[in-house]
Amino acid sequence: MSAKIEDKLFLDRFNVDEQSHLRLIDPGVCVEKCQGQPCLYICPANVYKLEKDRVSITYEGCLECGSCRVGCPHFNIDWRFPRGGYGVRHKFG
Amino acid sequence: MEEKFDAAIVGGGPAGISAACILAKRGAKVIVIERGEYPGAKNMFGGVLYGRALGRIIPDYAQKNCPIERNIVESRVSYLSEEGSISFSYRDQAFFEKLQNNAFTVGRAKFDRWFADQAKGFGALLVCSTVVTDLMKDGAGRVIGVKTDRAEGEVRAKVVLLADGVNSPLAAKTGFRPEARPGQIALAVKELIGLPEEVIDERFGVSGANGVTNEILGSVTGGMNGVAFVYTNRRSVSIGIGANLADLARQRVRPYEMLERLKLHPAIEPLIKDGKPLEYLAHWVPEGGYDSVPKLFGDGFLIAGDSAMLFNALHREGSNLAMTSGRLAAETILEALGKGDLSSATLKGYSERMKESFVLKDLKTYRRFSSLLETHGELFSTLPKGASEALRQILTVDETPKKARRQTAWEALRGRVGLFRLLRLVFDAWRAV
Numbered sequence: 001m002s003a004k005i006e007d008k009l010f011l012d013r014f015n016v017d018e019q020s021h022l023r024l025i026d027p028g029v030c031v032e033k034c035q036g037q038p039c040l041y042i043c044p045a046n047v048y049k050l051e052k053d054r055v056s057i058t059y060e061g062c063l064e065c066g067s068c069r070v071g072c073p074h075f076n077i078d079w080r081f082p083r084g085g086y087g088v089r090h091k092f093g
Numbered sequence: 094m095e096e097k098f099d100a101a102i103v104g105g106g107p108a109g110i111s112a113a114c115i116l117a118k119r120g121a122k123v124i125v126i127e128r129g130e131y132p133g134a135k136n137m138f139g140g141v142l143y144g145r146a147l148g149r150i151i152p153d154y155a156q157k158n159c160p161i162e163r164n165i166v167e168s169r170v171s172y173l174s175e176e177g178s179i180s181f182s183y184r185d186q187a188f189f190e191k192l193q194n195n196a197f198t199v200g201r202a203k204f205d206r207w208f209a210d211q212a213k214g215f216g217a218l219l220v221c222s223t224v225v226t227d228l229m230k231d232g233a234g235r236v237i238g239v240k241t242d243r244a245e246g247e248v249r250a251k252v253v254l255l256a257d258g259v260n261s262p263l264a265a266k267t268g269f270r271p272e273a274r275p276g277q278i279a280l281a282v283k284e285l286i287g288l289p290e291e292v293i294d295e296r297f298g299v300s301g302a303n304g305v306t307n308e309i310l311g312s313v314t315g316g317m318n319g320v321a322f323v324y325t326n327r328r329s330v331s332i333g334i335g336a337n338l339a340d341l342a343r344q345r346v347r348p349y350e351m352l353e354r355l356k357l358h359p360a361i362e363p364l365i366k367d368g369k370p371l372e373y374l375a376h377w378v379p380e381g382g383y384d385s386v387p388k389l390f391g392d393g394f395l396i397a398g399d400s401a402m403l404f405n406a407l408h409r410e411g412s413n414l415a416m417t418s419g420r421l422a423a424e425t426i427l428e429a430l431g432k433g434d435l436s437s438a439t440l441k442g443y444s445e446r447m448k449e450s451f452v453l454k455d456l457k458t459y460r461r462f463s464s465l466l467e468t469h470g471e472l473f474s475t476l477p478k479g480a481s482e483a484l485r486q487i488l489t490v491d492e493t494p495k496k497a498r499r500q501t502a503w504e505a506l507r508g509r510v511g512l513f514r515l516l517r518l519v520f521d522a523w524r525a526v
Contacts, residue, residue, distance in 0.1 A: 005349055008284070008373035015130070038342035044282045044349060044375035063375040064135060066260035067280050070273055071342050079262060084242050085130045085222030092285050092329070092372050093133050093201030 005046040009061045017086040020059040022047065022068070023078040030055040030076065039068045039077070063088055098124045098218075100426055101239055101250035103225045103263070105132035107142075107412050108398025109256030110208045111150045111419030112426070117215035119427055124248060125209070125217055126241060128224040133205030136258075137283065137376040138412060140324040140331045141165065141306060142204070144194035146413035149420055151211055155194060160203040162326040163304025164188070165196040167297075171360065173311035177481030178360035189303065198304055198326050200285075228253065228267045228394070235436070236393035252393055252426050252435045256419060259377045259399035270387035270396055275342060276467075277381030277402070279319060281335030282348045284356075286368035290328050296364055297325055307364075308409060309334075311477035313355045317344060318466045318473060320409070321355050323364055330365055332356060335378055337467075348375065378411070379404045382463040383456040389447060390440040395422045403452060406466075407459050407526060414452050421446040461525040469518050471510050476518075479509030 024030060030037065031054060039048040045061045048068065064087055069079035081087070100116055102109045105127035116123045129135040140162075147154050155161070167184035188195055209219050229238040229247060238249035255270075257263055265272040288296075297305040304325035313321050319336030334348075334355050341348065355361055379385065379402040386402050389395060397403075398415035405414065425443035429435050447453045466472065486502035507515070 005347075008349060008370070011370055011372050012374075036342065036345075038345070041345040041347055042280065042338065042341045044280065044347075046347070046349075063373075064260070065280060065375045065377055066262070066273075067275075067338055067341075067375075067377070069262070069265070070278075071275055071338055081128055081224045081262060084128055084224045087135070089130055089134045090137060090202045090372065090374060092326075093137050093203075093205070093374065 009045060012063075013089045013091060014060060015086050015089055016060045017082055020057060021080045021082045021087070022057050022059045022062060024055065024057070025076045025078050027054055029074050034074055034076075036073060038071050038073065042067050042071050098122050098248065098250040099430055100124075100252050100254060101126065101248050102254045102256055103239060104255075104257040104398075104400070105129070105209050105219065105221070106136050106205060106256060106258060106398060106415065107208070108400070108415040108419035108422075109254065110205070110212050111416040112254050112256065112397065112423040113212040113217040114150050114215055115420055115423035116426060117212055117217035120216075121427065121430060123217040124250070125212065125219045126223050126225050126239065126248065127209075127219065127221045130222050131202075131206050132209040132219070132221070133202040136201040136205055137374040138201065139281075139283070139322050139333060139409065140198045140200075140326065141196050141409075141412065142199050143196055143410070143413040146416040150416060157211065158207070160199060160207050161194065161302075162198040162200060163299075163302050164194055165198065165306050166299065166303045167305045169305060169307040171307060171309045171311075172477055172480065173309060173313050173358060173360060174477040174481035175312055176359065177477075177485065179480060179484065196306070198306075198324050198331070200326065225257065225263055228263070228269065234392065236391065252395065252429065252440070254419075254422055254426070255394060255396045255400050256398050256415075257400050259379045259402065261400055264400070269391065269394060270400070273377070273379070273381075273402075275338035277379065277385045278338050279335040279378040279380045280338045280341060280348055280375065281333055281378050282352050282373070282375045283331055283333030284352060284373050285326070285329045285331055285371040286365045287329045287371045288365070288368045293325055293328070293330060299325070302327065309355070309361070311473065313358060314351065314473050315344065315346060315354075316470060316474040317341065317346065318470070322409075323361065329371060330368065332361070332365060337380070338377075349373075380406045380463055382406060383453070383460040386453070386456065389444045390437055392437045393435055395425065395440055395443050397422045403456070405455050405459065407462050408455075417450060417452050418447060421450060459526060461521075465521050465525040469521065471514060471518065475509040479506040482506070482509070
């Protein structure tokens with residue numbers, strides 16, 4: 001499968017805020033306690049990636065669906081909407 | 094904001110704007126608070142709106158330059174296996190003429206902006222780029238306004254309409270309805286594929302801004318409870334696929350890889366061939382049905398549209414339920430404003446109106462539908478395969494007598510699914526729909 005998420009996100013327009021609207025409440029939980037780590041798969045923008053010793057967040061490409069918030073088995077994601085006017089901006093929708 | 098409004102509406106989508114139009118038309122002082130830079134900036138759906146629901150809000154919408162992409166004259170349902178495709182389609186001259194715009198496609202970035210402009214025309218105030226972060230309550234727990242992420246961003250209103258969509262961090266924070274559970278929602282991703290108008294006309298056998306919807310089920314969701322679709326817009330085709338979020342998490346499937354698989358299916362690929370991807374979007378679909386609908390009102394507030402989990406999963410209708418619930422909420426608010434009583438005793442009328450309307454009647458009719466899909470995983474795995482193999486047997490022309498062919502076809506189907514399972518499916522499906 002050659003579905004490159006970068007190519008898809010490249011089609012979209014974002015007004016990126018300097019601060020992230022997504023935050024891991026306790027980053028230790030992701031690597032120490034979380035077995036399935038569904039955030040690494042279910043996110044349609046591949047925002048969450050497993051680094052050597054942590055889960056990283058590239059909030060810039062977030063499509064604001066909310067899946068990670070309710071899909072996290074430990075409810076470890078502090079999820080807000082980007083500040084008003086920031087985030088994804090649909091051209092067609 | 095010191096000003097006090099009759100109604101504050103959270104979210105500038107179909108539910109919120111419908112309510113705003115009705116309220117403003119009747120002279121109520123209304124504010125719509127939208128988090129996107131413009132209405133539609135954050136909104137996404139499959140692509141189909143319904144003329145009847147919109148006409149109840151804006152009767153002359155077609156004359157008012159409503160940005161319609163294509164009038165739907167044909168509906169297709171396809172059931173796909175890895176290699177095969179079983180399709181059913183219905184086209185009717187009535188959809189060209191007397192039932193024109195029964196259903197039509199739109200792009201939300203254009204449509205929602207147009208719709209909000211109509212509300213503004215009636216006198217509603219629209220504030221964009223503003224996130225509602227909390228509800229304001231008085232000592233008795235009555236909702237008396239909203240807090241926003243703007244400086245001094247408190248908005249006081251006699252009543253608040255929550256039309257903030259299916260993904261609601263506000264619900265999670267304030268508990269005005271329960272947070273969605275992964276099993277109750279589908280995560281859908283969609284891509285807009287740009288193609289010349291005449292190429293779309295030719296591929297779908299249409300002309301003159303008429304179009305086709307194609308719902309797709311089967312092995313494309315890899316055994317997960319889900320649905321895909323291909324809808325025609327004027328100069329693009331929307332292709333999307335969604336699956337139950339709990340299933341996606343369990344199977345560790347990346348939604349965009351599922352979309353790519355769909356695009357490569359032999360029955361789908363020719364429809365989008367040589368197209369240029371224009372946009373990629375993701376959104377939830379509230380698929381929990383009747384039993385996931387929360388209590389629709391409380392002291393000083395009402396819930397409408399996706400935020401109230403209003404979606405008909407069998408008929409794939411949502412935007413009409415949103416518009417109708419927004420309209421019924423507005424009618425209830427007008428009654429309550431007239432009485433000067435915004436407590437739940439009066440706002441309860443919304444729930445009664447909803448029960449009497451097709452919205453809750455339909456959801457109740459199909460109450461068992463979501464559990465049908467949940468409990469019959471074969472619909473998305475072995476059944477498409479078995480049905481495909483059976484039809485291949487029947488349609489293969491050689492020296493085999495037809496009676497023997499029919500026998501092998503039946504065995505192919507039964508071998509994949511099992512007789513008991515098939516009977517159970519027929520029985521459960523009969524009960525669910």
